Amino acid sequence: MSTFFTPGPAALFPTVEAHYAAAFRQNIGSISHRSGAFRKIYQHTDEQLRQLFALPKETAVLFTGSATEIWERAIMNSVEHESFHLVNGSFSKKFFDFSQELHKFAHAMHKPFGEGFDAAEVTVPEYAELICCTANETSSGVQMRAAEIHKIKKANKDKLVMVDMVSSAPYPNLDFNLVDSAMFSVQKAFGMPAGLGVWIANEKMLAKAERMKLHGETVGTYHSLPSLWENYKNFETPETPNVMGIYVLGKVAEDFNRIGVDVMRKETDRKAKALYDFAKKSDQFDIFVTNEPHRSATVVVLNCKQMAGDVIKQVQAKNDFILGAGYGKMKETQIRIANFPAVNLDQVEALIATLGSL
Amino acid sequence: MSTFFTPGPAALFPTVEAHYAAAFRQNIGSISHRSGAFRKIYQHTDEQLRQLFALPKETAVLFTGSATEIWERAIMNSVEHESFHLVNGSFSKKFFDFSQELHKFAHAMHKPFGEGFDAAEVTVPEYAELICCTANETSSGVQMRAAEIHKIKKANKDKLVMVDMVSSAPYPNLDFNLVDSAMFSVQKAFGMPAGLGVWIANEKMLAKAERMKLHGETVGTYHSLPSLWENYKNFETPETPNVMGIYVLGKVAEDFNRIGVDVMRKETDRKAKALYDFAKKSDQFDIFVTNEPHRSATVVVLNCKQMAGDVIKQVQAKNDFILGAGYGKMKETQIRIANFPAVNLDQVEALIATLGSL
Numbered sequence: 225m226s227t228f229f230t231p232g233p234a235a236l237f238p239t240v241e242a243h244y245a246a247a248f249r250q251n252i253g254s255i256s257h258r259s260g261a262f263r264k265i266y267q268h269t270d271e272q273l274r275q276l277f278a279l280p281k282e283t284a285v286l287f288t289g290s291a292t293e294i295w296e297r298a299i300m301n302s303v304e305h306e307s308f309h310l311v312n313g314s315f316s317k318k319f320f321d322f323s324q325e326l327h328k329f330a331h332a333m334h335k336p337f338g339e340g341f342d343a344a345e346v347t348v349p350e351y352a353e354l355i356c357c358t359a360n361e362t363s364s365g366v367q368m369r370a371a372e373i374h375k376i377k378k379a380n381k382d383k384l385v386m387v388d389m390v391s392s393a394p395y396p397n398l399d400f401n402l403v404d405s406a407m408f409s410v411q412k413a414f415g416m417p418a419g420l421g422v423w424i425a426n427e428k429m430l431a432k433a434e435r436m437k438l439h440g441e442t443v444g445t446y447h448s449l450p451s452l453w454e455n456y457k458n459f460e461t462p463e464t465p466n467v468m469g470i471y472v473l474g475k476v477a478e479d480f481n482r483i484g485v486d487v488m489r490k491e492t493d494r495k496a497k498a499l500y501d502f503a504k505k506s507d508q509f510d511i512f513v514t515n516e517p518h519r520s521a522t523v524v525v526l527n528c529k530q531m532a533g534d535v536i537k538q539v540q541a542k543n544d545f546i547l548g549a550g551y552g553k554m555k556e557t558q559i560r561i562a563n564f565p566a567v568n569l570d571q572v573e574a575l576i577a578t579l580g581s582l
Numbered sequence: 583m584s585t586f587f588t589p590g591p592a593a594l595f596p597t598v599e600a601h602y603a604a605a606f607r608q609n610i611g612s613i614s615h616r617s618g619a620f621r622k623i624y625q626h627t628d629e630q631l632r633q634l635f636a637l638p639k640e641t642a643v644l645f646t647g648s649a650t651e652i653w654e655r656a657i658m659n660s661v662e663h664e665s666f667h668l669v670n671g672s673f674s675k676k677f678f679d680f681s682q683e684l685h686k687f688a689h690a691m692h693k694p695f696g697e698g699f700d701a702a703e704v705t706v707p708e709y710a711e712l713i714c715c716t717a718n719e720t721s722s723g724v725q726m727r728a729a730e731i732h733k734i735k736k737a738n739k740d741k742l743v744m745v746d747m748v749s750s751a752p753y754p755n756l757d758f759n760l761v762d763s764a765m766f767s768v769q770k771a772f773g774m775p776a777g778l779g780v781w782i783a784n785e786k787m788l789a790k791a792e793r794m795k796l797h798g799e800t801v802g803t804y805h806s807l808p809s810l811w812e813n814y815k816n817f818e819t820p821e822t823p824n825v826m827g828i829y830v831l832g833k834v835a836e837d838f839n840r841i842g843v844d845v846m847r848k849e850t851d852r853k854a855k856a857l858y859d860f861a862k863k864s865d866q867f868d869i870f871v872t873n874e875p876h877r878s879a880t881v882v883v884l885n886c887k888q889m890a891g892d893v894i895k896q897v898q899a900k901n902d903f904i905l906g907a908g909y910g911k912m913k914e915t916q917i918r919i920a921n922f923p924a925v926n927l928d929q930v931e932a933l934i935a936t937l938g939s940l
Contacts (some may be wrong), residue, residue: 228612233822239605248599253775254586254904289647289777296803322803380595406655411822417611419647420826442800445654445680463650464591466770466824540625546612 226540227521227571230548231523232360232391235566237415243475247468252394260330266459267553269474275481277393277426278367279400284344287465288421289389291409293447296320297423298405301433301449304441308352309323310341314551319388320356325351337554338525340366341520343375348383353432359406360392363551365525365560366518370396377402384429388471391562392522393422394485395492397499404430410469413522414476415566420469425449480565488565494564495572496521502576507533509579512558524561525550532559535582543578584898585929586920588906589720589881593924595773599744601833605826606795614666615822623825624817627832628853633839636752637758637782645823649748649767651805653680655781656712659685659791659807660742660755662799666710668726671719672909678714693910694882698724698876701733711790712742717764718750721909723883724876725917728754735760739779742787745855745922750880751918752843753778763787768827771880772834773924778827783807838923844921853921853930854879861935866893867937870916882919883908890917894939 228235247253270285285454288294299307299322307328309320312335335341341357350429355376362368365381375507375547377385386405393408400406405425411418433449443449444460457464459520461579480488484509503509505524512525528535532550536559539545550558561573586593603612613619628643637643637792644654657665657680665686667678669694670765681688689707693699699715706713706753715736718725731754735743744763747754751766758764763783769776791807799805804820812819838846861867870883886893890908897903908916921930 226609226612228609230612233614235614236606236611240611242605244602247775248594248602251586253594253598253769254584254588254591255587255593257776277598289651290821290823292804293647296805324802325803325806327798327800337889391902411611415858417605417824417826418615418822418828440685442683442685445683446650446749447654460665461646464767464776465648466773469777526911531860564639 226544226546227567228546229567229575230546231560231562231580232412233418234562234564235415236414236417237476237479237566239479240416240472240476243472244247244468247471252468254473255467257461257467263459264473265471267550269477270459270471272474272477273378273422273479276477276485277398277400277424282427283400284425284456286423286425286456287461287470288423288447289419291388291407293300294407294421294423295319296326296468297324297447297449298386298407299326299328300442301355302429304353304436304439305329306349306351306363307356309351309353309356310346310358310501311335311409312339312341312358313337314363315388315390316358316361319358337364338366338512341368341372343372344381345375348376348380352383352447355380355383357387359387359389359396360522362391362519362523365523366513366514366537367392369517369522370398374399374402384432392470392482392520395489395522397489400424402450410430410473413564414473416476418467418471420466420473422473441454450480458526491569492521492563492565496524498569498572499524499561499563502580506580509581521564524563526561527557528557528559530582532556535559538582539578543574545575545578584902584904585925586904587925587933589905589918589920590770591776592770592920592922593773595837595924597836597837598830598834601830602826605829609667609831610826615819615825620825621817623829623832625827627835628817630832630835630839631780634835634843635756641758641782642811642814644781644783644814644817645828646805647777649746649765649779652779653677654684655802655805655807656688656744656765657681657684659794659801660712660787662711662730662794662797663687664689664707664709665714666690666707666711667695667714668704668716670697670699670722671695672721673746673748674716674719675718675925679819690821690878695722696724696870696882698871698873699720699726699730700736701730704734706734706738706741708924713738714742715743717745717747717754717756718878718880720749722870722883723878723881724729724871725750726879727875728756730917732757732760737820742790743824750878752838753880755847758782758784765835768831771922772831773922774827774830774834780831784928789832789895814867849927850923853927854882856920856927856930856934857921858881859924860938865940866867880921882921884917884919885915888940890914893917896940897936901932903933904934
């Protein structure tokens with residue numbers, strides 16, 4: 225049995241396959257998306273995610289095909305002229321690129337690959353409407369702590385703040401009374417097959433989209449924020465959505481709530497510490513992110529003395545552990561280890577033992 | 583065991599659950615979408631769909647979150663100024679609405695609910711760039727025959743023709759040497775859980791999108807036609823897609839090819855004939871679509887003497903057959919019966935016997 229330590233798609237959470245089997249038994253692949261049965265499913269998933277993320281009433285939980293889609297929809301629905309992006313890796317860069325491709329004026333503050341942001345050093349351009357932060361930059365293993373994101377919002381109350389938490393949710397303890405919007409996809413820390421994006425947005429985001437629509441801006445069609453939200457009021461979606469994915473996400477979120485998100489966060493910290501402690505002592509591996517508070521808890525990036533491809537091959541040959549390669553140019557020199565809830569401390573320790581034996 | 587005769591989401595094709603189980607066994611929910619393993623899956627699905635639809639080389643098979651998404655992407659990527667829509671029901675109307683919401687000049691020819699189009703009566707506006715036809719209008723059970731669509735293209739060679747074949751593919755025998763683009767979703771006649779749209783587009787569509795981009799038009803970001811196509815060359819997708827859905831679609835298309843699309847089309851005709859013949863003789867039901875060549879083979883719509891809701895309840899109580907309600911305002915007077923490959927002639931005959939016993 226392979227154990228996936230890849231940063232997404234990733235190891236499936238242990239309950240996922242059984243939830244899919246239950247979905248098939250209940251004909252969830254066949255029920256109408258305009259039926260009461262579907263509305264109950266959406267409502268359950270909404271309730272479980274609200275509990276998990278401690279969402280205030282003024283937020284909606286919306287579904288798209290991917291988190292990538294939400295980058296696009298968020299820009300189209302909340303940026304009339306200018307956006308601002310904290311860019312420190314390939315994914316935060318893509319969010320920035322999307323804004324340009326949509327013909328917005330996109331500002332950015334850039335950091336070298338492997339470095340992160342603190343609020344104190346960030347100056348937000350005066351006319352930026354949306355501030356885009358990345359809670360976890362999957363490409364480089366750099367996190368931006370929730371407290372820093374909150375500080376940015378507090379210093380820019382008139383602006384909207386959006387958080388990409390794709391490869392860390394539900395780890396970042398974001399305060400959704402401050403943060404206006406966030407997004408993630410299910411194939412990372414939720415340990416599900418890919419094909420579903422989750423967009424959390426508050427009423428300020430909605431009001432902005434409605435204002436843009438009034439001004440004659442193109443905010444899209446079925447997946448504009450007003451259209452998603454209007455359907456959400458009824459626990460429906462504008463299109464036929466990934467019904468099974470929405471069902472299984474609700475069940476996994478329920479599993480997470482049963483464990484307790486605080487317990488899960490501590491467990492993530494414990495496993496991350498084990499991995500980083502190992503790397504500190506190792507003569508084969510170095511921690512890539514030097515500034516400790518910026519080190520990701522959910523995607524651990526290590527520099528390798530050997531060729532990274534050889535490390536990956538050996539670890540797979542020895543114990544069928546599947547590691548992530550370094551991103552882009554780092555492919556030959558780095559490995560990425562996902563530290564998601566689907567892998568437990570025993571599995572992480574087994575991986576550490578294997579890496580230590582190389 | 584419920585048998586779904588609903589027009590989408592619909593009955594699962596009998597092999598689908600086993601294909602999902604195989605996908606779980608092969609870790610298809612965890613593999614990277616940038617891996618050789620994924621590229622092989624995409625390639626296989628591409629090959630099977632190419633065979634099923636007899637696609638020429640100059641076409642690409644692209645994936646989105648839904649068919650609804652493809653309405654939007656197609657307009658954004660192929661209509662600089664004007665589109666033209668044949669509107670005869672709720673779904674063809676939505677395609678038309680999308681073009682307006684995207685601030686294009688959308689022309690339409692309208693027909694009353696329950697009526698269809700023949701090429702001879704269609705006059706395409708001079709400056710329309712994209713002609714949008716609906717092979718099967720799911721709301722009213724009206725089809726537009728492939729031969730009529732082909733005639734429209736032959737009379738308008740300088741324009742692009744796009745076919746919504748959501749609730750009929752692979753039944754319509756479209757000639758993709760003529761038709762420029764088509765789309766469908768997997769939860770209809772392919773009998774899969776929802777969450778995946780399939781966009782077939784040729785190089786003329788791509789060239790148009792590239793020209794629009796050059797002209798400074800907004801064609802979208804990751805799911806612009808140029809972006810999808812560029813990734814497709816490598817059997818990849820811009821975002822992390824519904825990997826399991828793409829895998830299962832390839833397997834179902836392989837199952838369809840093993841049966842043979844011509845055999846499947848004949849079987850669809852045979853089952854449709856049984857349903858319509860029953861309705862002709864029945865004193866409880868009338869065929870809604872009076873013009874025989876416009877009657878859908880895949881979604882049979884019947885007027886009911888009784889309240890439609892009562893018919894649906896009785897049929898479910900008697901044999902656990904799930905029927906579709908009439909669309910929108912027709913909810914109380916009509917039933918819709920999906921005649922997709924997932925239900926065989928025996929099941930259709932059992933349904934007919936049940937309807938006959940009411």
